Amino acid sequence: MSITTTAASAIRMPPASEAHLVLEGLTLRYGARVAVARTDLTIPRHRVTAIIGPSGVGKSTLLRALNRLHELVPGAGVEGRVLLDGDDIYGPEVDPILLRRRVGMVFQQPNPLATRSIAQNVTIGLELVGAPRRERMMAVEWALRRAALWDEVRDRLDQPATSLSGGQQQRLCIARALAVRPEVILMDEPASALDPIATARIEDLIAELAREFTIVIVTHNMQQAARVADFTVFMTQNEDGAGHVVEAGPTREIFTAPRDRRTEDYITGRVG
Amino acid sequence: MDFFTETFRPVTIGARGGAGGVLHAIVGSALIVGAALLLATPVGILAGIYLAEFRGGAAATVIRFCTDVLSAVPSIVVGVTAYVLIVQRTRQFSGLAGSIALAALMVPIITRTTEEMLQLVPQTVREAASALGAPRWWATLTVVLPMAMGGVVTGVLLAMARAAGETAPLLVTVLGNNQLTVDLFGPMQALPLLAYRYTEQPFQILNEQAWGAALILVLLVLGTNVAVRVLTRRRTRP
Structure with missing residues (x-):
C-alpha cells in the first residue's frame, strides 16, 4: 500500500509491512462542513x-473516525476507507460495536463511571461481553497493573472511582480500555487535564503500552509528542x-528537519 | 386514636361511643395511589429515557409536546375522560378507574423529570460507554440511568405527592365508600374524597374528620418533599 498524495514529499510513513491501520482518502464531515479533507496515512x-x-x-x-465514534455525532459523514489489518472498518459487514472493542479509547477528561467502584470500572467492558466472574476478577489486576495503578488501589478496589485523584482516574480509564484487550488504543489529549507529575506518569505508561498495543495519541503539547511518539503527524487547516x-x-525528523514550511512555523512556535 | 383505626360510623343524635375514623380512606388512598404509581412509573420513565436519548426525532418532538399538554390539562378533565372511557363502559365505579386517572396525571411529571435528569448526565459518560463497544440501550440502562437515579426517584415521589392530593378525578371515578375495602374493582374511599364529602355534611364530627384527613394529606406532601430534599442532597454530594 503506497502513500500518494499531492504533498507526498512531506509524508514519510512507515512501510506497508508495519501497517496496522491504513487511512485511504478519508474525508470527514459535519453536515456540509468538511472537518478533515482527504487523508492518507499509515499507522x-x-x-x-x-x-x-x-x-x-x-x-x-480524525482520531474518532478510527473507532467509528465520529459517526455518532448527528450529521457526521465519512468518505474513504480505514483499513484495520487490511479490512475496511467502514465495510457493510462491520459491526461498529465489535470494532470499538478492538480499538479502545481514552478521552481528554477522565470519565470513570461515578456510580461504580474502581474494580467495576475496569470490568465494565467485560461485563458487556458476558465474561464470567472469574475472568473479570483476573482482568482487574491484569489491566490495573498495565495501567500502573495496581499498587495504589489494590486495597480499595471496592471504593467508588470518584475517590481517586484526576491522574489516577485517567489511569483507571486506561485500565478500563485495556481490560477488553484491544489492539489499538486511541488517546485524545489524555494528559491535558492533569498536572505535570501525573502527565509524566501517563507518558511513561504510553511508552510501556506501545510494546503490546498500537497507540494513536492526539496532543496539543509538542514536547509531549516529541517525548512519547515514534511517528508524528502534523495537521493544519486549508x-x-x-x-x-x-x-x-x-x-525526530519532524522536529529536527521538517520539510514543510508550515510544520516548521508550528513547531518553532511562530504560529498556532 | 379511633381516627386511624375505625371506618365510617353513622352519626345518630345523642349517640354514645366512638365517632368513627378514616381508616377506609387511608387504605383506599394508599391502594389507589399505589396502583397509579405502578402504572405511571414504568411508562413515565421509559418515555423520559426516550425523550432524553433520542432527542432529535419527530416522534420525540410529538411526545414532548403531548406530555406538556397533558401536564397542563385540568385534573377534572382527566377524571371525566376516565369516567367516560372506563366507568361508563364497565358500568362500575372503581378504585382502578381512579388509579388510571391519577396515573395520567403522574406520567407527564415523571417523564419530564426523567428527561431532565438524564440530560444532566455528562455526554462524556455516554462516549465512554460507546468507546467500550456498548450498545446504546445497554449504556442507557446500566450507565446513564443509575447516575440519574436520585433525580428520577425525586420525580416519581413528587408525582406521587401530587396525585395523592387530587380530588377531582376521584369524584367521578372512585365515587366513595363508607366501608373498608381493598377491592380496586369497586367504589373506594380516598382521603381527599373523604375530606370533600365530609365538609358537605351537617355534622360537626364529620367536618372535624375532614380537617383531619386534610391534615394527613398535608403531612404526606410535606413528608414527601422532605424525603426528596434528603435524597437529592445526598446525591449531589460528591
Whole structure:
C-alpha cells in the first residue's frame, strides 16, 4: 500500500509491512462542513503515533473516525476507507460495536463511571461481553497493573472511582480500555487535564503500552509528542477551514528537519 | 386514636361511643395511589429515557409536546375522560378507574423529570460507554440511568405527592365508600374524597374528620418533599 498524495514529499510513513491501520482518502464531515479533507496515512503496529496541530484542525475528529465514534455525532459523514489489518472498518459487514472493542479509547477528561467502584470500572467492558466472574476478577489486576495503578488501589478496589485523584482516574480509564484487550488504543489529549507529575506518569505508561498495543495519541503539547511518539503527524487547516495532513514521519525528523514550511512555523512556535 | 383505626360510623343524635375514623380512606388512598404509581412509573420513565436519548426525532418532538399538554390539562378533565372511557363502559365505579386517572396525571411529571435528569448526565459518560463497544440501550440502562437515579426517584415521589392530593378525578371515578375495602374493582374511599364529602355534611364530627384527613394529606406532601430534599442532597454530594 503506497502513500500518494499531492504533498507526498512531506509524508514519510512507515512501510506497508508495519501497517496496522491504513487511512485511504478519508474525508470527514459535519453536515456540509468538511472537518478533515482527504487523508492518507499509515499507522504502524506497536508504535506510538502522535497527531499534532493547532486547535480546531480536526485532530480529534480524525482520531474518532478510527473507532467509528465520529459517526455518532448527528450529521457526521465519512468518505474513504480505514483499513484495520487490511479490512475496511467502514465495510457493510462491520459491526461498529465489535470494532470499538478492538480499538479502545481514552478521552481528554477522565470519565470513570461515578456510580461504580474502581474494580467495576475496569470490568465494565467485560461485563458487556458476558465474561464470567472469574475472568473479570483476573482482568482487574491484569489491566490495573498495565495501567500502573495496581499498587495504589489494590486495597480499595471496592471504593467508588470518584475517590481517586484526576491522574489516577485517567489511569483507571486506561485500565478500563485495556481490560477488553484491544489492539489499538486511541488517546485524545489524555494528559491535558492533569498536572505535570501525573502527565509524566501517563507518558511513561504510553511508552510501556506501545510494546503490546498500537497507540494513536492526539496532543496539543509538542514536547509531549516529541517525548512519547515514534511517528508524528502534523495537521493544519486549508483556506476553507478543512483540516488536512501537512507532514508526517518519524518524530525526530519532524522536529529536527521538517520539510514543510508550515510544520516548521508550528513547531518553532511562530504560529498556532 | 379511633381516627386511624375505625371506618365510617353513622352519626345518630345523642349517640354514645366512638365517632368513627378514616381508616377506609387511608387504605383506599394508599391502594389507589399505589396502583397509579405502578402504572405511571414504568411508562413515565421509559418515555423520559426516550425523550432524553433520542432527542432529535419527530416522534420525540410529538411526545414532548403531548406530555406538556397533558401536564397542563385540568385534573377534572382527566377524571371525566376516565369516567367516560372506563366507568361508563364497565358500568362500575372503581378504585382502578381512579388509579388510571391519577396515573395520567403522574406520567407527564415523571417523564419530564426523567428527561431532565438524564440530560444532566455528562455526554462524556455516554462516549465512554460507546468507546467500550456498548450498545446504546445497554449504556442507557446500566450507565446513564443509575447516575440519574436520585433525580428520577425525586420525580416519581413528587408525582406521587401530587396525585395523592387530587380530588377531582376521584369524584367521578372512585365515587366513595363508607366501608373498608381493598377491592380496586369497586367504589373506594380516598382521603381527599373523604375530606370533600365530609365538609358537605351537617355534622360537626364529620367536618372535624375532614380537617383531619386534610391534615394527613398535608403531612404526606410535606413528608414527601422532605424525603426528596434528603435524597437529592445526598446525591449531589460528591
